[in-house]
Amino acid sequence: MERNEYQEEKHTKFIYSSKRRIQRRVLQLEKLTAEAIHNYIHLNYKDEWFESNFSILSCWKFSKKDFDNADKFWCDAIYFEDFHIENERVFTFNGHAWIGLASNVDSEWKVPVSGKFFISSNGKTLKSYTLTFYNESQELVLAKNSKC
8 A cells, every 4th residue: 555655646746847747637637627517517416526626626727837936825625605507618606715835734724715617518628717716815816718
């Protein structure tokens, strides 16, 4: 078991060492998140990992956004307090998140968060999204903008 944990940690460090590898991971997570939203909208199916998709995507987006910054943010969890479907391809939510700085993982704080996600017509990709974390007087924004 320890060997597997070591290999997983080594693989994670390998991914985190390259902005291109982080981007590939972000794209994979965007696809998983789009599929989860699509399943919720069209099948009314929400699995136990539904909210986790958003926090994991946030962690990787923070890593990409702050790649050269030693003091990156990270997101431990996102909890929905209010969410709804605006139409067949738009999902919005408000809630709270637990975020912290990578330099001090023992310290995290609860902040309000909101998000708006647009999925493709086939439900396989995120066309665009905005996740906004409200930390005291600053807004931390993670976004993907559509080129259409």
